[in-house]
Amino acid sequence: MADLRSAAVPGLAADDHVRGAAAAPLLIEYGDLECPYCAVLHSKAAPRVRAGSIRWVFRHFPLRSAHPRAWPLSYAAEAAGFQGRFWDFHDTLLEDQGHVDDPHLWARASAMGLDLARFDQDRRSNVALARVKRDFEAGVRAGVVTTPTVFSGGVAHYGEALDALMGSLL
DSSP, X not given: OTTOBXXXXXXXXXXXXXXXXXXXXXXXXXXXXTOHHHHHHHHHHHHHHHTTSOEEEEEEOOOTTTOTTHHXXXXXXXXXXXXXXXXXXXXXXXXXXXXXXXXXXXXXXXXXXXXXXXXXXXXXXXXXXXXXXXXXXXXXXXXXXXXXXXXXXXXXEOTHHHHHHHHHTO
């Protein structure tokens, strides 16, 4: 459903994971932290976010059928977020998808200076589960079927339409 308007896409929520200049165009990504296409998108979007040309929201849309570690990675990112390090953890996962098993998650958390006992407890918590599930269900209601899907102005972009959107934001 590329380029179709979706009234089901919720606007920016108070607890969304968002970064970038407040005045920049808002893009809402439904992504999977184990998805190689999400990693490619991240490599294209991150410099634009840092430059202030776009404002980026990440919402979890883990696809277990394609990526068996996607749900645990989402929980781990949320656990890092509970300690104020969501984006750092998110970035490391997308920048190194070859090391996503538990020992590597602990190494990432340790390198970031996270409280490891809290990290472990939080990633297994109902709060992390509820957050990831809420994002996923919102994506389903919005018509998301693949990752990454990015909404801009209520329009869904994925595949070639997403490439065109990102190209237009250069």
